[in-house]
Amino acid sequence: MSYAVLFEPEKCQGYANCLIEAPEIWDFDEDENRAVLRVAGPGDALRPKAEASARCCPAQAIRIEEPS
Structure with a gap:
């Protein structure tokens, strides 16, 4: 793995743009709206x-981190 996806769920406002862009990586919790x-x-x-x-x-709420 050459990178990691880091997610801060407490920052998520439920726009779901990430899910639209990358449904292979993201899902959406309807109950939590995030x-x-x-x-x-x-x-x-x-x-x-x-x-x-x-x-x-x-x-x-999302960032890409390179390995150190």
């Missing part, structure tokens, strides 16, 4: 979608 990270290390093939989900989050 996104759910399904795959923290989605792999290189899904990196563009992971990055798009981070970019489109209005609450800035």
Whole structure:
């Protein structure tokens, strides 16, 4: 794994933009009205979608972390 998707659920405001951008990585909890990270290390093939989900989050609850 060359990167990780980091999610701060307490910042999530329920816009679900991440789910629209990357349904392979995200789910949505209707009861909590927030996104759910399904795959923290989605792999290189899904990196563009992971990055798009981070970019489109209005609450800035998602970020991509490179390995140290």
